[in-house]
Amino acid sequence: MAAQTIVILGGGIGGQVAANALRRLLPAEHRVVVVERDATHAFAPSFLWLMTGDRRPGQIVRPVRSLLRRGVELVTAPVDRIDVSGGRVETGAGGLAYDRLVVALGAELAPDAIPGLDGAAQTFFSLDGAARLRDELRSFPGGRVAVVVSSLPYKCPGAPHEGAMLIADTLRRRGLTGKFDVHLFTPESQPLPVAGPALGGMVSDLLAQKGIHFHPGLALASVDGGNRRLEFKDGTREDYDLLVVIPPHRPPAAVRGSGLGNEAGWIPVDRATLRTLHERVYAIGDVTAIGLPGRWRPEVALPLPKAGVFAHAQALAVAKRIAHDITGTGEAEEFCAGGYCMLEAGEEMAGFAYGNFYGEPSPQVEFRKVGKSWHLGKVLFEKWWLTPVGLRRDLLRLALLAGGRASGVTMEL
Ligand SMILES: Cc1cc2nc3c(=O)[nH]c(=O)nc-3n(C[C@H](O)[C@H](O)[C@H](O)COP(=O)(O)OP(=O)(O)OC[C@H]3O[C@@H](n4cnc5c(N)ncnc54)[C@H](O)[C@@H]3O)c2cc1C
Secondary structure, three states: OOOOEEEEEOOOHHHHHHHHHHHHHOOOOOEEEEEEOOOEEEOHHHHHHHHHOOOOHHHHEEEHHHHOOOOEEEEEOOEEEEEOOOOEEEEOOEEEEOOEEEEOOOOEEOHHHOOOOOOOOEOOOOHHHHHHHHHHHHHOOOEEEEEEEOOOOOEOOOHHHHHHHHHHHHHHHOOOOOOEEEEEEOOOOOOOHHHOHHHHHHHHHHHHHOOEEEEOOOOEEEEEOOOOEEEEOOOOEEEOOEEEEEOOEEOOHHHHOOOOOOOOOOEEOOOOOOEOOOOOEEEOHHHEEOEOOOOOOOOOOOEOOEOHHHHHHHHHHHHHHHHHHHHOOOOOOOOOOEEEEEEEEEOOEEEEEEEEOOOOOOOEEEEEEEEHHHHHHHHHHHHHHHOOHHHHHHHHHHHHHHHHHHHOOOOOO
16 A cells, blocks of 8 residues: 555544554554644643642643654644545644544533633643642632532543542641531532442442532532522522532534534544544544443433543554554454543542443443552553653563562563
8 A cells, every 4th residue: 555644633642542553553654643732741630639739740741742652743733624525634834634534632621611610610620720729729728619510521530529539638638627528519410420320329438438528410500700609500509619610521623613523513433443424534532422332312321431541442443443454464453442440539549440331231330449559550550651652661661570579470571
């Protein structure tokens, strides 16, 4: 096959993994090009530790270039338009023709979508927001903290629960026990509804143990920042002293105009191949909409959660499929939605949820009780992710050797 150009839109979790895997799998004559508007990448799972003061921004931000393999071309510019019929994308640095396209543009935060919300609330869903909230938590005198999932869908179904538990932990560490309470409001019927009632019950128990008041079934309608009051769609009103929101999410602007999206703008894909309705165009990660067995009825409409763990696995599956199409070697792998999540609970402990999200008749997800090792696993993954790509193998080698020494097992590397 003649030399091909594979363009990947977005250099976040899905985009980086797809680009690095393609570069590894494809001969050098084929181009792998990433278009990313930001020169730096911030690792979102660590925003929670930035909020608690356990990380500084410099520890969780890296140049995108350092996270991409040599031979991956990086265009640092915004994607303005995707022209699927012409096989081109328009970027701030000019036009780019592709043979295969992978859309990995994530989701945008849209605080303006709820009246009164913008400017009235704190958030740990962005780098700057998490740093501002850290400062607020350092001076908060006590009172009622409202953590609010403002609308669906949102990324990382565990994050609001982690955020509520870590805020409580941070305030306790400041000696404010008895002077504050944390309330978690969500339009969902239970924690992590996609994982089913049994797991939801376990997370509810965990929240209760940590002193978090959980309020399901409440969809935010507006915020009265002057009077520090929330109004929900069913007429319920709640007061707060500190408001922390998971802002509404919307598809990125470039996707909204592309014709790739569904009515809401998210990109529907074949759940195994991640192919869109357009030949040679794939989409992965938060920008996609994937229905789940047993959970995708109009009245529940629970899609595959937007999470880095899925963006990562989807990126690998798409890269292998594209490489197989081009070279005729390797396997055309399918994405099978195995996923996991370390749920930070405070005091350097975490729970662990894992399972098969394509399980029949509905996703099968289990929860392991809170312990130190899950927290350590999350820290190790963070270190690995933020290590320049050329040094990751060495880091893994060291970890395996150290693990081998500690356990008395010799490993061949
Ligand atoms: C607080 C928090 C905690 C989280 N914790 C976890 C966790 O523990 N586990 C987990 O699995 N997931 C977690 N997530 C979710 C995870 O970060 C996302 O699901 C993941 O980043 C999705 O990957 P993606 O590639 O689809 O999108 P992103 O990683 O968001 O990448 C999208 C990229 O596209 C770029 N982009 C957007 N528009 C344009 C444009 N027009 N032009 C050029 N570039 C553009 C963006 O700059 C970005 O770099 C967490 C998220 C948050 C906010």
